[in-house]
Structure formats: structure tokens, C-alpha cells
Amino acid sequence: MTIHDARGIRRIVLHHTASDPFRTDWKSIRRWHRARFKLGIGYHRIIERDGFVMDGRRIQRSGAHSPPNAGTLGLVVMGWNGNAEHSSWAWSKAQWDSLFSELLYWRDRLPDALICGHNQRSSTLCPGISVPEELRKRGFPDMARVITGADK
Numbered sequence: 001m002t003i004h005d006a007r008g009i010r011r012i013v014l015h016h017t018a019s020d021p022f023r024t025d026w027k028s029i030r031r032w033h034r035a036r037f038k039l040g041i042g043y044h045r046i047i048e049r050d051g052f053v054m055d056g057r058r059i060q061r062s063g064a065h066s067p068p069n070a071g072t073l074g075l076v077v078m079g080w081n082g083n084a085e086h087s088s089w090a091w092s093k094a095q096w097d098s099l100f101s102e103l104l105y106w107r108d109r110l111p112d113a114l115i116c117g118h119n120q121r122s123s124t125l126c127p128g129i130s131v132p133e134e135l136r137k138r139g140f141p142d143m144a145r146v147i148t149g150a151d152k
């Protein structure tokens, strides 16, 4: 794991867990990631179904969520957007509210960081939505800090 200066973070990358948010929590993520990464949870922040925000990996450590991870902050929201069989697994209003708070908090503290979805960085469905479209639709107040195209 690389120690990095969190002030140099240039990307805030959004993920969903692609799991049933009523039956999975931060401990589920820890279990999944322990199996894959030696150091456990690869995200820095976790937003649970009720909007409660948990710490994941410490921000001063490089994450493991969307390679190349250097200079990124990984933020995951429990749930599964775009799951046709389980529409109730999509992010809840409480989660969107917490996500806006998190994004504005980090925007203010990480002046070089731009926001994007995992699917803008690599070929994955995660987080099951177009982050720029959804943020615009929901009235995110600082679209200048959101990447609108691919981030490759």
C-alpha cells in the first residue's frame, strides 16, 4: 500500500456495492475486500442504506477500488442501481442526501479533486447510473467539479 498525501487527491470516484443493501453493510465490504486485497476495505467512505456514513480505509492511505488508485478517494454507496429485478436496492433518498453532503465536504477540502463514477474510468456498470447525469438531475450545486465524459 502506498502512503499518499490526501491533499493531492484529484478524483472522487463513486461506486455502488452491487448488493442487497438491506442485507449487507460495511462488514460485508470488509469480508469481500479482505478476500481480494490484503488490507481490507478498499473504499475510504461507505454510505449505508439509512444514509449513515462510515469510515473505510484511512484517507491518508491509497485506496483499492478503481485502478489506478493513486490520487483517488473511493466513496461507495450500499445498493444496486439499475437492477431490474430489485428496484428497491437503488440508492435511497437518505443515501443521496448523505452523498451530496460527502461530495460537498470533500469538494471544499480537496481543491484539486473532480467527481466521477467508476464507469467513467473503466468498463464496468458500477455505480449503475451516469454520475454526471444523475447529479445534474438532482441539482448538485457544483457541476463544474463533476467530470462529464470518460476519465481515462
Ligand SMILES: [Zn+2]
Residues within 6 Å of the ligand: 014, 015, 016, 065, 118, 124, 126, 127
Ligand atoms: Zn465500482
